[in-house]
Amino acid sequence: MRDTVLLWIEKNRGRWLGELKAWLGIPSISAQPDHAGDVLAAAAWAADYLRAIGMRVETIPTARHPCLLATTPEGMAPAGSPHILIYGHYDVQPPEPLELWTTPAFTPTVRAGAGGEELFARGASDDKGQVHCHLAALMAWKEVNHGFPCRISVLLEGEEEIGSPNLMTVVNARRDLLKTAQVLLISDTNIFADGIPSITYGLRGLIGVEFALHGAKTDLHSGMYGGTVANPAHALCEMIAKLHDANGRVTVPGFYDQPGGGVLPVTDAERQMWRTLPHDDARYAADLASPASSARPASLRWNANGPAPPSKSTASPAATRARAAKPSSPTAPASRSPAGLSPTRMPRKSATPSSPTSSPSCPPA
Numbered sequence: 421m422r423d424t425v426l427l428w429i430e431k432n433r434g435r436w437l438g439e440l441k442a443w444l445g446i447p448s449i450s451a452q453p454d455h456a457g458d459v460l461a462a463a464a465w466a467a468d469y470l471r472a473i474g475m476r477v478e479t480i481p482t483a484r485h486p487c488l489l490a491t492t493p494e495g496m497a498p499a500g501s502p503h504i505l506i507y508g509h510y511d512v513q514p515p516e517p518l519e520l521w522t523t524p525a526f527t528p529t530v531r532a533g534a535g536g537e538e539l540f541a542r543g544a545s546d547d548k549g550q551v552h553c554h555l556a557a558l559m560a561w562k563e564v565n566h567g568f569p570c571r572i573s574v575l576l577e578g579e580e581e582i583g584s585p586n587l588m589t590v591v592n593a594r595r596d597l598l599k600t601a602q603v604l605l606i607s608d609t610n611i612f613a614d615g616i617p618s619i620t621y622g623l624r625g626l627i628g629v630e631f632a633l634h635g636a637k638t639d640l641h642s643g644m645y646g647g648t649v650a651n652p653a654h655a656l657c658e659m660i661a662k663l664h665d666a667n668g669r670v671t672v673p674g675f676y677d678q679p680g681g682g683v684l685p686v687t688d689a690e691r692q693m694w695r696t697l698p699h700d701d702a703r704y705a706a707d708l709a710s711p712a713s714s715a716r717p718a719s720l721r722w723n724a725n726g727p728a729p730p731s732k733s734t735a736s737p738a739a740t741r742a743r744a745a746k747p748s749s750p751t752a753p754a755s756r757s758p759a760g761l762s763p764t765r766m767p768r769k770s771a772t773p774s775s776p777t778s779s780p781s782c783p784p785a
């Protein structure tokens with residue numbers, strides 16, 4: 421049954437590519453009010469596609485961009501089968517700066533990339549490509565088997581790139597349905613490398629903090645007062661630097677052993693699995709154009725709770741940032757955006773231009 425579906429998917433390669441290109445061609449930029457109509461158009465495209473698969477689709481308006489919730493109709497999935505919930509988003513990041521695109525962001529183009537022939541467009545790898553993958557798989561299964569393998573719900577939002585301000589309202593409003601899902605499948609993540617399908621089962625968390633330190637009531641001359649009065653900028657740097665030890669381990673008391681889990685210990689099986697992944701620390705650092713002194717061993721990418729990495733690891737990103745701070749003002753405000761809190765973000769490479777495209781709200785893998 422599965423082989424027949426896979427064969428059918430392979431046979432219809434041109435169709436999938438055409439569909440994805442059509443969806444990618446809609447500039448559904450959630451952050452830019454001028455594109456509100458395009459965001460709606462991208463939602464309508466997905467709603468039509470889900471209907472064509474044979475799912476029941478509800479467009480749920482929010483204060484800004486709508487959510488779509490699609491479910492398999494009664495009788496179209498085996499009785500008693502598990503319920504799988506698929507999440508994704510149809511909005512995209514703004515494409516600026518435009519001059520860094522080799523081909524226009526919303527003119528999906530297949531051309532040579534780092535891994536061979538690749539499709540380039542804004543949203544190709546975040547998140548329309550992944551969502552379309554799920555939708556096309558459902559379409560293929562339905563076409564071949566005239567039904568679904570299990571009960572499936574699809575929840576798509578149009579505000580992920582602006583921080584999902586209305587998602588929780590929608591989730592709460594539909595909680596009776598959503599909570600019956602045994603599995604939540606999110607493909608708003610990366611694969612480890614070309615040709616290595618990956619399931620991301622753990623992510624670094626984010627925390628946003630804004631605080632201000634106050635020192636002397638006015639600017640002080642460094643020659644007259646330097647060294648005798650504590651500088652808030654220095655104090656701030658010290659605070660940030662003290663969040664990690666020299667190996668990048670978090671030093672906040674209790675961080676690793678909070679009730680309910682905190683940071684789960686890494687199992688031997690996981691370590692064994694990670695060792696089989698093709699990874700090269702030197703190349704990783706070079707790809708990120710990171711100076712050797714700030715490059716961390718790869719194990720830290722996945723395992724902040726693991727054994728101490730080799731001693732070649734020196735400056736932590738926090739310490740690097742602290743050194744760059746400018747001690748000139750009597751007040752040192754610190755605003756840490758989510759984007760600034762993910763120094764170990766995976767490079768996005770398969771279908772985006774070589775421009776800085778990291779989303780502040782997508783999970784770092």
Ligand SMILES: [Zn+2]
Nearest residue numbers: 546547608782
């Ligand atoms: Zn995303």
